Amino acid sequence: MAKHITNRKDDYSQWYLDIIKEAKLAEHSPVRGCMVIRPNGFALWENMKGVLDGMFKDTGHENAYFPLFIPKSFLSKEAQHVEGFAKECAVVTHSRLKSVEGGVEVDPESKLDEELIVRPTSETIIWDAYRNWIQSYRDLPILINQWANVVRWEMRTRLFLRTMEFLWQEGHTAHATEEEAVAETKQMLEVYRKFAEDYMAMPVITGVKTASERFAGAIDTYCIEAMMQDGKALQAGTSHFLGQNFAKAFDVKFQDQDGEHKHVWATSWGVSTRLIGGLIMTHSDDNGLVIPPKLAPTQVVIVPIYRGDEQRETVLEYAKPIKKELEAKNIRVSLDDRDNQKPGFKFAEHEAKGTPLRIAVGPRDIENNNLELARRDTLEKNIVSREGIADRVEELLSTIQNELFDRAKKRTDDSTREVESYEEFKKEIEDGGFIYAHWDGTDETEQKIKEETKATIRCIPLAPDDKTGKCMVTGKPSERKVLFARAY
RNA sequence: CGGGGAGUGGCGCAGUUCGGUAGCGCAUUCGCUUUGGGAGCGAAGGGUCGCAGGUUCAAAUCCUGUCUCCCCGACCA
Numbered sequence: 157m158a159k160h161i162t163n164r165k166d167d168y169s170q171w172y173l174d175i176i177k178e179a180k181l182a183e184h185s186p187v188r189g190c191m192v193i194r195p196n197g198f199a200l201w202e203n204m205k206g207v208l209d210g211m212f213k214d215t216g217h218e219n220a221y222f223p224l225f226i227p228k229s230f231l232s233k234e235a236q237h238v239e240g241f242a243k244e245c246a247v248v249t250h251s252r253l254k255s256v257e258g259g260v261e262v263d264p265e266s267k268l269d270e271e272l273i274v275r276p277t278s279e280t281i282i283w284d285a286y287r288n289w290i291q292s293y294r295d296l297p298i299l300i301n302q303w304a305n306v307v308r309w310e311m312r313t314r315l316f317l318r319t320m321e322f323l324w325q326e327g328h329t330a331h332a333t334e335e336e337a338v339a340e341t342k343q344m345l346e347v348y349r350k351f352a353e354d355y356m357a358m359p360v361i362t363g364v365k366t367a368s369e370r371f372a373g374a375i376d377t378y379c380i381e382a383m384m385q386d387g388k389a390l391q392a393g394t395s396h397f398l399g400q401n402f403a404k405a406f407d408v409k410f411q412d413q414d415g416e417h418k419h420v421w422a423t424s425w426g427v428s429t430r431l432i433g434g435l436i437m438t439h440s441d442d443n444g445l446v447i448p449p450k451l452a453p454t455q456v457v458i459v460p461i462y463r464g465d466e467q468r469e470t471v472l473e474y475a476k477p478i479k480k481e482l483e484a485k486n487i488r489v490s491l492d493d494r495d496n497q498k499p500g501f502k503f504a505e506h507e508a509k510g511t512p513l514r515i516a517v518g519p520r521d522i523e524n525n526n527l528e529l530a531r532r533d534t535l536e537k538n539i540v541s542r543e544g545i546a547d548r549v550e551e552l553l554s555t556i557q558n559e560l561f562d563r564a565k566k567r568t569d570d571s572t573r574e575v576e577s578y579e580e581f582k583k584e585i586e587d588g589g590f591i592y593a594h595w596d597g598t599d600e601t602e603q604k605i606k607e608e609t610k611a612t613i614r615c616i617p618l619a620p621d622d623k624t625g626k627c628m629v630t631g632k633p634s635e636r637k638v639l640f641a642r643a644y
Numbered sequence: 645c646g647g648g649g650a651g652u653g654g655c656g657c658a659g660u661u662c663g664g665u666a667g668c669g670c671a672u673u674c675g676c677u678u679u680g681g682g683a684g685c686g687a688a689g690g691g692u693c694g695c696a697g698g699u700u701c702a703a704a705u706c707c708u709g710u711c712u713c714c715c716c717g718a719c720c721a
Contacts, residue, residue: 160682169715173714184713184714186712188712188713243720244719244720277721306721310719310721311719312716312717312718317721318720318721371721390721391721392721393721394721426721427721429721430721459680461680463679464678464679467679468679498678498679498682498683499679499680500679500681501679501682501683502681502682503680504681505682520680
């Protein structure tokens, strides 16, 4: 049998690329570091967007859109923010091309007075707008999200995980009080956790970033961290408490009930197409992509099996009502009636694409009033009765969703250890996974660990931990263990 | 920016050591047979061998230059 996907353990990078290629999710573009998202990949993204967007609206947010271009001067207003993004910005300097012999060149006459930056994130342009929108405490809070593309001029890229241009959502909120902004930050982190775990079936650890890993311009960066099958961690979403940094930089004040003029409090939060990379690396196997049912563009595929035109008609007539029954339950189902591919090819193809359930019907099944039901996640096949198929499928989709999470959770838990000594840490980190260890809270120690072991502090978990101890490196007192891993 | 690898029909590759005028698999098109795990046979179409110079009677192959992509690092969602 032809096999197109590399073994995971053999070469994880190649395996990851094979999955994307075989599932037709995306491919490299002619422009370095950019990505063409193919229809299969985009359909998945749209489903993810749909769920997230609903969750944002449920928490009182609304969508808006801000410009792609940011005047250079805006980026220089918040010192830390510039520091963080200056090194990776695409800059527009001219507005015209002109024809020359053999092609076109930039018209030097069209040089812009002020260069434009292609947004690496939209805090600055949004806060410039908020200044005009906010006068009174009655104008607050502002709870806005935007779906957009951003550009970060990365040195090294990987499909979905890090591309120069990527799609994301960025929420930007403004509040009258610190407490409210902090609550918003935590609320959105919880939205992300819920989405990752309940929809992507990807277990995550929630926590706060250390100072060195913090978003440029934030007071606190909260994050969700997931563990991939190769033992590396993936930052899957961030929610930032920005304090009054941007309000001060863009002079955004409001008059409070007490008549005082105050700077507003801010948050921002985002998740990106990187989530697709996380989804791939969490569930896929050596047969291809595995998509959790809740997000799968196609949840069930029906593959007819027949010999000759006459049988084809019979089988399709048997299959069509099944499709209708499933659709009546809002199950996303497709009937693969292509006549130019054999069933075996279709089986393999739908496995590569990650369709959660497959129903095969042929003369044998019709005769016995049966169907063959195959799970993508476990590759189990069962002959089941035609009667009550819709209920069975509905239940099975839910089972698959839950079991995908349980398996990923077990894998994550199994890969999570606690260590006491630095020696032990150095040894354990080689096996990948999450490691809890004591840390003295200093930047220097964190840096030293990173240089010596390539491991970073993924977060200081929100989950309570009252076990005090001593830093594994310096022996200085530590209030709690923090989460380490090598990361993407 | 450092280290490694690669550019040859749409895709994946062989051919380069030792120059002789381009080949294989998949895909595509047509025909017939097939269809319960990536079909078989027959026929056909499709490539100025990344680009630019040079050596030579002759260059995918040798020399010089150059561009691009991928992987591993540094940087980062």
